[in-house]
Amino acid sequence: MTTFNDSEPTVAQERETSQGRIFTVQGNDWDELLHDLSSTPAQERIVVNMGPQHPSTHGVLRLILELDGETVTQARCGIGYLHTGIEKNMEFRTWTQGVTFVTRMDYLSPFFNETAYCLGVEKLLGITDQIPERANVIRVMMMELNRISSHLVCLATGGMELGALTAMTFGFRERELVLDVFEMITGLRMNHAFIRPGGLAQDLPEGAEKKVQELLDILPGRLKDTADLLVDNTIWKGRTVGVGTLDLAGCMALGITGPILRSTGLPHDLRKSQPYCGYETYEFDVPVQTSSDAYGRFLIRIAEMFESMKIVQQCLDRLKPGPVMIEDKKIAWPAQLAHGADGTGNSFEHIRQIMGTSMEALIHHFKLVTEGFKVPAGQAYVAVESPRGELGVHLVSDGGTRPYRVHFRDPSFTNLQATAAMCEGAQIADVVAAVASIDPVMGGVDR
Amino acid sequence: MNGDTSGYGGLVVRNDPIAASQRPFGGAFDSIADAIEAALPNHAQVITGVVIDRDQMIVQVQRDRLLEFVRVLRDDPALRFEVCLGVSGVHFPEQEGAELHAHYPFLSITHNRRVFVEVTAPDADPVIDSITSVYPTNDWHERETYDFFGIIFSGHPYLTRIQMPDDWSGHPQRKDYPLGGIPVEFKGAQIDPPDQRRSYNK
Numbered sequence: 001m002t003t004f005n006d007s008e009p010t011v012a013q014e015r016e017t018s019q020g021r022i023f024t025v026q027g028n029d030w031d032e033l034l035h036d037l038s039s040t041p042a043q044e045r046i047v048v049n050m051g052p053q054h055p056s057t058h059g060v061l062r063l064i065l066e067l068d069g070e071t072v073t074q075a076r077c078g079i080g081y082l083h084t085g086i087e088k089n090m091e092f093r094t095w096t097q098g099v100t101f102v103t104r105m106d107y108l109s110p111f112f113n114e115t116a117y118c119l120g121v122e123k124l125l126g127i128t129d130q131i132p133e134r135a136n137v138i139r140v141m142m143m144e145l146n147r148i149s150s151h152l153v154c155l156a157t158g159g160m161e162l163g164a165l166t167a168m169t170f171g172f173r174e175r176e177l178v179l180d181v182f183e184m185i186t187g188l189r190m191n192h193a194f195i196r197p198g199g200l201a202q203d204l205p206e207g208a209e210k211k212v213q214e215l216l217d218i219l220p221g222r223l224k225d226t227a228d229l230l231v232d233n234t235i236w237k238g239r240t241v242g243v244g245t246l247d248l249a250g251c252m253a254l255g256i257t258g259p260i261l262r263s264t265g266l267p268h269d270l271r272k273s274q275p276y277c278g279y280e281t282y283e284f285d286v287p288v289q290t291s292s293d294a295y296g297r298f299l300i301r302i303a304e305m306f307e308s309m310k311i312v313q314q315c316l317d318r319l320k321p322g323p324v325m326i327e328d329k330k331i332a333w334p335a336q337l338a339h340g341a342d343g344t345g346n347s348f349e350h351i352r353q354i355m356g357t358s359m360e361a362l363i364h365h366f367k368l369v370t371e372g373f374k375v376p377a378g379q380a381y382v383a384v385e386s387p388r389g390e391l392g393v394h395l396v397s398d399g400g401t402r403p404y405r406v407h408f409r410d411p412s413f414t415n416l417q418a419t420a421a422m423c424e425g426a427q428i429a430d431v432v433a434a435v436a437s438i439d440p441v442m443g444g445v446d447r
Numbered sequence: 448m449n450g451d452t453s454g455y456g457g458l459v460v461r462n463d464p465i466a467a468s469q470r471p472f473g474g475a476f477d478s479i480a481d482a483i484e485a486a487l488p489n490h491a492q493v494i495t496g497v498v499i500d501r502d503q504m505i506v507q508v509q510r511d512r513l514l515e516f517v518r519v520l521r522d523d524p525a526l527r528f529e530v531c532l533g534v535s536g537v538h539f540p541e542q543e544g545a546e547l548h549a550h551y552p553f554l555s556i557t558h559n560r561r562v563f564v565e566v567t568a569p570d571a572d573p574v575i576d577s578i579t580s581v582y583p584t585n586d587w588h589e590r591e592t593y594d595f596f597g598i599i600f601s602g603h604p605y606l607t608r609i610q611m612p613d614d615w616s617g618h619p620q621r622k623d624y625p626l627g628g629i630p631v632e633f634k635g636a637q638i639d640p641p642d643q644r645r646s647y648n649k
Binding site: 079080085123126253254255257266268380381383390392394396404405413414417446447 | 552611
């Protein structure tokens with residue numbers, strides 16, 4: 001037995017514990033491990049602890065795999081490594097400040113988190129019908145651009161995990177184009193806090209529509225290049241066709257939604273079945289596959305990106321000048337933000353008004369910004385179709401200026417439960433493909 | 448201050464939500480109620496109330512009859528709520544005897560509608576039947592609600608903490624969970640825990 005030795009970090013290390021022998025594998029040392037194991041009696045089972053810091057576990061997911069040879073006999077997930085107490089934190093901030101928290105949950109689809117939360121607050125307030133048309137169109141546009149960027153990351157990291165490194169570089173390169181648009185419109189590439197209860201934080205800056213149009217001109221060709229790399233790629237198909245299968249009954253039992261559900265042939269999409277933000281007025285299709293496997297989910301994501309571009313184009317066509325925040329001054333953020341020499345802040349006109357001309361406006365601004373608005377007591381559950389499935393938010397108000405309870409039903413959290421059903425009985429190499437096809441984002445899983 | 452570390456503890460406003468609704472509920476809710484009554488002959492003992500609020504139907508169910516009720520929700524052809532979207536706990540320390548609420552959203556893809564089920568349990572006996580035997584998806588959701596609220600879902604196959612470390616004590620999203628108490632250290636200087644700072648102690 002070799003002893004634990006820090007000076008040789010690349011050698012498979014081994015130590016005896018009360019649970020049996022434990023090896024720490026660090027890469028480039030698989031042969032050595034197999035050599036050490038050759039003396040082990042054949043009936044002994046191997047438990048592989050994969051992650052939470054493993055490049056192919058999509059963030060800090062811990063997989064505990066029990067192996068018989070190369071076959072996975074049991075797969076378990078360990079989560080909670082990214083738990084940040086967002087739901088608890090929100091109980092101590094105003095309803096508007098909550099947006100800043102939720103945008104950080106599923107960090108690849110911030111606009112969906114923000115929209116779901118804001119739709120929930122608006123439902124509690126009973127102002128769903130009063131959201132200005134322009135705000136809704138911009139919300140839809142941002143969400144659909146976000147769907148593209150999120151699916152691109154899924155494709156990129158999924159490709160990388162299966163060894164398709166060009167797909168990774170292509171995916172991240174294209175995503176960068178989308179993030180440039182986000183940066184121009186919201187000021188941030190991620191964690192935007194752009195969608196607010198009642199509307200949006202600010203209107204589109206000058207030139208934004210042109211920039212989105214440019215993106216729409218470039219993207220189809222780029223996406224086709226990325227798709228062409230993989231769609232008919234023999235190795236890619238070899239790694240994904242028939243891998244990670246989960247049929248419709250399994251999806252229903254496990255509460256799976258999103259591309260995984262649609263890969264079983266059921267065209268369930270909340271944008272069609274229970275539309276919000278005016279989705280019923282847009283023309284788009286819900287891509288479906290019937291293979292129930294990782295390859296089908298991959299094809300669905302590719303197709304969804306093209307559908308999203310159709311929606312974004314329709315948004316651009318119907319963008320008309322108008323307000324982006326609700327008219328009700330008891331809810332609407334008092335100032336439209338503006339870019340100044342020292343960054344984004346309250347507009348100069350607004351400061352001049354509250355500081356120089358109207359004491360009441362100053363009081364109103366102060367009350368609304370520090371204390372916030374009151375939300376009538378009650379509870380609401382609202383769901384949107386995020387890139388990963390049904391993103392639900394359960395909000396409880398006690399009539400105060402802060403949420404009494406916020407709970408997010410994150411699709412990654414629920415879908416990750418399918419890991420065991422998809423992986424058990426398959427090869428260990430397929431675990432990576434199956435988890436990649438679930439596309440979990442640990443920020444959303446752990447919140 | 449009750450553990451409030453935000454500094455806005457003095458601004459709490461409380462009022463009560465709608466307690467109960469009467470027939471007719473309006474919209475599709477009456478047809479859901481009819482289907483439930485037809486499928487459950489003893490519905491009067493199972494259902495304690497119905498709340499129609501903001502275009503949502505919340506059915507309040509006796510906690511020892513929950514399993515029976517959700518089985519009907521899933522299996523009855525007129526109801527067919529195929530998907531359960533988890534469970535969300537809420538803690539109301541001032542509602543004596545019903546401090547813990549569990550809120551279950553259900554979705555029927557067949558009929559394209561939603562219904563919500565609410566069950567309460569007292570702090571003294573925080574036990575609610577697990578519905579994982581009917582809706583396996585609630586496995587992790589019930590573990591999460593146990594982790595954060597201490598609701599014990601009896602019949603769950605493996606009710607352990609899921610987000611907090613295994614050796615954590617207490618259930619952090621309960622309203623009586625103590626906050627603060629940990630000083631902040633930054634570059635050698637020590638700042639009092641938020642709840643002990645003078646400015647927050649009125």
